[in-house]
Amino acid sequence: MSGPVIELQSVARRFGGIQAVRDVSLKLEEGEVVGMIGPNGAGKTTLVNCITGVHPATSGKVLFEGRDVTRQRPFEAARSGLCRTFQVVQPFPEMTVLQNVAAGALFGQKISRLSQAYDAAHEHLEFVGIDQFADMPASNLTLANRKRLELAKSLAMKPRVLMLDEVNAGLNSAEINGALDLIKKISDQGISIIVIEHLMKVIMTLSQRILVLHHGELIAQGDPRQVVNDPKVVEAYLGEKFAKRIMGNDHV
């Protein structure tokens, strides 16, 4: 496939009087890792919601592999390979860790036998490194491991595009390094990834390209180092001090 995996054409989303996302157009190539940054309330999560059908765009178009998917429902998005994790983790609390991931395999991938789903689930749990907790109720996991569970659940759905909504928020720096390695490994499998994050270290390490949202508008996009220097981005989000520090260190 040569065209972009995802293409947004002037996507806008309005909630009553609030314009959460306005006129956003962008493309995501196969296997690309794109970072999305912006202040709180800039519309980052809303944009992901537009792509996955949770809150369909009020105007504009979302194309997935050339197909118009603007109006698809969340479960259809999930089945077609548009998967996401949530800012606030969303496990099935009383199910075991294994069953949580099996749900992804069972419904996202349309595996019909429970035993096959469990086998697949074990593989993904091993991949994210929490297979030893497979039989524990999901609600007993630590935050770091719950975020890994979310990842395993999404991976079990065989995603084409993975949208990671602040998977690193609330983790300590050792945990973040683990998560970074994991995301790189996922990207190596050819899955396109959109990373929403406030931690610039994560964004600068992972992203091949950065998108910056502010008041629902895409104010900059492109090469990470150029974007970070863009006066508009510095003013809206990063602040002078931080921009200097990034440039001073030359690399993070």
Added chain:
Amino acid sequence: MSRYAVILFALWVVVLAATPFFAENYVVRAAIVIAMYSTMALSWNVIGGFAGYPSLATAAFVGLGSYVGAVSQVNGVPMVLAWALATLVVALVSLAIGALLLRLKGHYFAIGSIVLVELFRLIASSWSSVTGGGNGLNVPLLRWEPDDVGLFILMVMLALMILAFAMNVVVKNTRLGFGLQCIRQNEDAADMVGVNTTKYKVAGFMLSTILCGTVGAVYASWVGYIDPSESFQILLTLKVAVMALLGGAGTLLGPVVGAATFVILEEVVWVNFLSWNRAILGVLIVFLIFFLPNGILRTGAFSFLRSDGASGSKRA
């Protein structure tokens, strides 16, 4: 899957089926009532237990089944065919209504479903050219020996109870049950892993009503007379939900244990405290729900029945 649950259930069916051969008619009648309520509570379990949608529409579909069965029989349809027709009509009606009703969640769904009972009752009492209105309907009686009628109805009700139990076992061990449990625990997350939540909920709702329709039609043939206020009772709807919760919603045996416990309690209280029976029964139920909020089967004594953690529930 719990093998113990299946074995215990089979033993219980044998005990109930044997009652006509060693006990008096009163006990046989109680066995019929237990089988009838077990069928309804097991049906309720699919939507209320697995999916966590507390449906209070049981009486609406039992009543609808009664009326479809009775009206067909009055118009000359043979009894067994009338039962099948009642089942079919209830399935179609619940499919159509489920598609509308399951847009509601939580308490709103519970209220919406209980309204069905009242709505159906009003239709039955107003549409007198077909249903006989408030005068009710006389259903052709089974002109056999009373003992034979009892035995026959008992076997039919037990067959329905076995069907309802089998339905629970099948649902619990397939994608449908897994999806419904995902919905109960986190409906948004279920949507996000690719569960077609609307379709699953409607399927669950439909399964929870089908056998209720059959039970209603069989009941009408058994008692020989139905009227709107007896067929569409809010009390019945609540009883069935309480039974399932009492035993343990979302488990295989819970609804069976709950129905048996409830019917036996009701009989004991009725016999011993004629004028105070409703009040005493009410206090007992409040007491049980307070101290066993997760149902009898989730107390420590029955831990051997819980083979997997998938069904644990703290919510009612």
